[in-house]
Amino acid sequence: MKSEGLRIQRPAVIGAGTMGMGIVEVLAGNGFSVQVVELSQDLFNDALQKMDKRLLRRVEKGKMAAREREEILGRIRYVPAINNLDQVDLVIEAVVENLAVKQEVFKDLGACTSPDTILASNTSSLSITGIAAKTTRPERVLGLHFFNPVPRMALVEVVAGMATSPALVEAVSEWIRTLGKEPVKVKDVPGFLVNRVARPFHTEAYRIVQEGTAGKAQVDRIIRSAGFKMGPFELQDLIGIDINYAASVSVYEGYFHDPRFRPHFVQQRMVESGALGRKTGKGHYSYES
Amino acid sequence: MSRNIAVLGKGSLFTAVCRFLRERGFAPLTLEQLADHDVCAVVDVNPGVDGQKRQQLQLAEARISPQTPIYTSTLHRTATEIASWLSVPERVVGFSPLGLEQFPVLEVACPLQAEEVKGWDQHLRLAESWGKQVERVGDQPGLVFPRILSLLVNEAAFALSEGISSKEEIDTAMKKGTNFPFGPLEWADRVGIEQIAAVLEGMQREWGDDRYRPAPLLKKMIYAGYVGIAAGRGFYHYQDAKLGG
């Protein structure tokens, strides 16, 4: 497919949460001036401060020049609402994972930006096709699925919805590469690629433990011995057992209950118990000091 | 005690096990050589999808003492089923032959027939003498790691055949997006497609659960002989392996 030779100059990010600010940091770090929409100036300020803490730590460690930090911060601008966006050519949406909220955002984006503007969603489980259908130009809508933490994870899934222009997917993928990221083109299927293919790593581990084949610590030891950095249970404690359970359920529902994706009731029990992993001090393992 | 070990099986796994044993000062023998030599153990790496495994194990058992342990690959069948073919079932140690040369851990399983037999643990000393951290797990086809790997490969094979992404993209995505040490498809080529399918079919047979049905693409690759690096072709082409033999 011939590339359009994309030249992005004025990107924007909607939603200054964990993912949104990670994306902002990568864009500003690559020299882009970024417009950021949040629900309120206060929420934005908090998010910016959190990001700045990360930058300061890198400056302290000598991994970033003080000047570079100032330049990055200087490139980030708060915008109170979508209709205040100023001549943007790429918008990356990273608001809460809720189809109705996202569709509303895309309806506004479709109405308030130029017809050429590329509209991307960072959704991890919703259909790009469904989000795109709310705009008047679904061919300019695609998924840009970054991974957490964005500044450190190289992968970006570039998701083509049913109506997305194939040339656009190519061009955006090439542009992603210029950010120092690794684009992978995927179709708009439940869980896209990574969340789908990684599912059994987690759900099968639960079955192995529940049926009495091995203990959790044993599974983690065996899997680490095979070369993984972490076993499934320690990894879930890191990413959050609730997040992992939600991903399992969403892929299972997305494939209309194909048994390959069947979650495990123990996942649900863990979530119900409130032991969600490191963030609550207890998950599969205990982290209280 | 004899340092001879009879090794049953064929292909790249057989070669790898022989190399592994030689490096540790053991002498691997074939089934044919068994007639004239004492051995301290039998190590069988046949996945056991066809009748070869049973036949070879029964031949080997007729030529060894009743105390000699038999380590057998439980990628496709449980140690319990394999033990049921033998006259001294309680000598059987199920194990995973995958990564024998690389992994610090060796997964083993005890057949049901030996669960109440005192002294079965003695058979594990051999694996410990190889420098392995032995993990005793339940007796299921594929044990722990081969089972999880096989399901990851299966899902990647489904995704590939559905055209979700290219094979290179699938491998890249799993390495960069989740820190897998290898992509699932390149990993399958290393391990051998037939080993992966053997685990899936074994689980499907024992549990009757559609969760484990192998991707039709994996079966087709086996029909076509595209079973991995050893064959010169799996998901990827390996020109050098083919030329070098």
Ligand SMILES: NC(=O)c1ccc[n+]([C@@H]2O[C@H](COP(=O)([O-])OP(=O)(O)OC[C@H]3O[C@@H](n4cnc5c(N)ncnc54)[C@H](O)[C@@H]3O)[C@@H](O)[C@H]2O)c1
């Ligand atoms: N957290 C992850 O690991 C991860 C990974 C990949 C993708 N994602 C996806 O990224 C998206 C964001 O996730 P997150 O973890 O950053 O969530 P988050 O809750 O940290 O951030 C969401 C932000 O969006 C803001 N917001 C909500 N509605 C808005 C609106 N209408 N306009 C502007 N801002 C609005 C919220 O105030 C909040 O700051 C979700 O779609 C999620 O599925 C998350």
